[in-house]
Amino acid sequence: MTELLLAAGVAGVAPWQLVGFCFLLFSLATVTVLAASGVAGIGVLFGLMAGFAPIVMLRGRATHRRSTHAAMWPDAVDNLTSAVRAGLSLPDALIQLGERGPDELRDPFVHFGHDYQSSGRFHQSLDLLKDRLADPTGDRVVEALRIARDVGGGDLGRMLQSLSSFLREDQRTRGEIESRQSWTVTGARLAVAAPWIVLLLMCFQGDAARRFASPTGLLILGGGALTCVVAYRLMLWIGRLPAERRILA
Template structure:
């Protein structure tokens, strides 16, 4: 009898442990976390390219640029350096587009909030207020709110459609607006109009201040980029001379190129980190 009780107790403990493990795994499966590259692509407004597709593009462009420089210079060290630059170019382009889109959205969100406030004060429900932004909202965001309207009409469920809208917008300000609307719909309340009015004023003041800071910062960043690019522009000119190519084909020349590449990357990264303005992070996913 005692061995049987021991076996049953052990089986019970194992089942408890196993159920807890399944719950944790199920929760992770229900809430998958996107990779940083996927987040970057969504921030840039690129919806039809995945993180794997971006990596493949970087690799293909790196190989192509390296082959072109090798055909022109017949120098493997020089070709590898510029191949690395070519492979980094798609990521840099996507980051630039993400920053540009964020700056544009920063100017549009106050208008979006004002449209929502006016629609809600006119008696429209929250789904209707969001759907009408597909026709009356800012031009750059209308297609996203039209997609929200299609999702809501097809399923009739507000929360799933709102989650998909938040994923498409991929913006910290949009996260706050969406969660405020969700909370208001769940718990009710009569202060939504006042909340949206305060939020609109805050967003306008924040966008104005940040635009002034970015304007003052731009000349420093551009000067640093020129300082980093200048040596490699000189390298391209030197690659047209056979004696320079022969010098860089030696182990010492390759070491000089590698050291210059490391210094350029490290110094440029430090410059960006020191001079970067604080960025809003998406915490309400």
């Protein structure tokens, strides 16, 4: 959960607070739907949906943030390359990204400037920068700069330029694939959500909802929930794109 919170860019929230919030939503949804339907099974199912909603939202936010950063990194690397070739030191080149870099990436570099100016420890400030970025591309850039700082990097500008070209090509390819499969993903989500929306509406019709209170009704609910989860996860697995991992974290 700590990694998920970092990847989603949520600061100041501890994992136990996230768990507590999920449990609160589970309890509220369960009690509310149970009061409306009078069927414990329906209440628990919608409670579970509500309880997992923050996790799903954080994963979506992390995916969106990763995509946004991926689109911004080529410009950030170009900016960094220009600064290095202009003769700026590595710390100064990183600090100026907090002022001139892409908007979505400025905040971590602003904090890097504060960390470095207060401590003067370049490597420690880089570690904190990596934690705030929580990004595979950011890891590679940071580690390249760390090595350049330690052993000297005469070809650092050329390496950053090559990295920028690779990132642009990768982003272009991914964008084309994602645009083609987006309608399929949207249709699958709608297909999974539709029966549960109907069931929620049935909760306000007492006689219709109470039919699910029998063992057969509970079995149908459980089987339907399991089928939806398995089918949706299978669809995501089949249509997934390879994602970079933070191997240098």
